Amino acid sequence: MEKPIIAKHVFEVVAKEYVTPHYIRVWLQGEGAADFSQCTPGANNKIFIPPAGEKNVQFAAFDATKGEWVMPDEQVKPIVRTYTHRGMSTDKKQIIIDFVNHGDNGPASTWARAAAVHDQLGVAMKIRETTLCPTDVQWYFLIGDATAIPVMSCILESLPASAKGICLIEVPTVEDIHPEVKHPGFTVQWLFNEHPEQGSLLAEEAKTQSIPTDLSHFAYIACEYTSVKNLRHYFREELHWTNQDMYAFSYWKAGVAEDKSAQDRREEKTGAA
Numbered sequence: 389m390e391k392p393i394i395a396k397h398v399f400e401v402v403a404k405e406y407v408t409p410h411y412i413r414v415w416l417q418g419e420g421a422a423d424f425s426q427c428t429p430g431a432n433n434k435i436f437i438p439p440a441g442e443k444n445v446q447f448a449a450f451d452a453t454k455g456e457w458v459m460p461d462e463q464v465k466p467i468v469r470t471y472t473h474r475g476m477s478t479d480k481k482q483i484i485i486d487f488v489n490h491g492d493n494g495p496a497s498t499w500a501r502a503a504a505v506h507d508q509l510g511v512a513m514k515i516r517e518t519t520l521c522p523t524d525v526q527w528y529f530l531i532g533d534a535t536a537i538p539v540m541s542c543i544l545e546s547l548p549a550s551a552k553g554i555c556l557i558e559v560p561t562v563e564d565i566h567p568e569v570k571h572p573g574f575t576v577q578w579l580f581n582e583h584p585e586q587g588s589l590l591a592e593e594a595k596t597q598s599i600p601t602d603l604s605h606f607a608y609i610a611c612e613y614t615s616v617k618n619l620r621h622y623f624r625e626e627l628h629w630t631n632q633d634m635y636a637f638s639y640w641k642a643g644v645a646e647d648k649s650a651q652d653r654r655e656e657k658t659g660a661a
Contacts, residue, residue: 395423396436396512398445401503402482408564410534412487412500413474416509421481424513429475430542431518435485436466436510437499445510466510467495470639473513474538483511488534520546521635526603528553528574531594531619533584535639536610537566543608544571554597558590558611584612585642591618599627607634613641 397420405413427433436445446460459465474484487500499509520543521528528551532540540555551573558579559565565578579589590611599605607629609619616638623629623636 392514392516394512395420395515396447396510397421397423398447398508398510399483401505401507401509403505404500404503406489407486407568408559408566410489410560410564411537411566412489412503414485414487414500414503414509415482416485416511417480417482419481420511421476421483422478423515424473424476424483424511425478426515426517427473427476427513428518428520428542429545430472430520430539431513432470433473433511433513435469435471435496436512437469437495438466438508439464439495440498443507445508447510469496471496472538472542473511474541485509485511486538521608522606523547523551524604525606526552527600527605529594529597529599529605529607530555530557530574531590531607531609531611532556533558533588533590533611533615533639534560534564537569539610540608541566541568544569544574547571547573549573556590556594556597558584558588560584588612588615591615591622594619595622605629605633607636609634609636610639613638 397418399416399418401414402417403415407413438445442464445466446464448457448459451458471485474486476483487496489501490497492498520539530540530543530553537557540557549572553574555569555574555576557569558581560582561580569576579593581589588611607623609616616636620636623634
């Protein structure tokens, strides 16, 4: 398989909006947006966050005299997190990234809350189109928490009007019902949980839903590690769905930073956990 090309660029904030109390949308502008024109909205990317006290992003620089890449000093080295882009406008040279506002409890939320026009954010993406889920099945089950709203919105927008299914989303409060999570053929159900890090309601609620047995089906699951592990077991062992019938990946693990939980989350996906 040919190794995908990865584009990495620095962007500047041009606008910011609180879509809901716990959801911040940031518009980023830069010449590098053209490189991302082939990327599917909702696909994963890496963001590079300036550390506290810094406004600019410092990437590694190539030292031609030494023939090697030189990393920035630790005090200015960006913090890397995985996100999904919500959309883009190549005409305006802009990309859109949504952030869950969970206070100053993590570098991404802290950055988004404080972000102002001209602040910088680095973004890297694999330059390729990505299929988020099949578009030819008869029934869908989308399950996610607040971190999954960008990808769930993109999936719903990509499906034909004839698609049917359930979209189950957990957010902190009723004020966080997101206006873009909609589709004419889907029942959208909202769960409210101000402290998902203390235990999610998603897995148990998903198990109460009526699932057609006579239709082709696909589930997309994106939420906290424990919920994903629980739901993967439910679909595989109790409903006997195959790997081709579902996609499940944990975006985060309660009480553990992303860079510290990556191995656990990868192992859960492959069945090693």
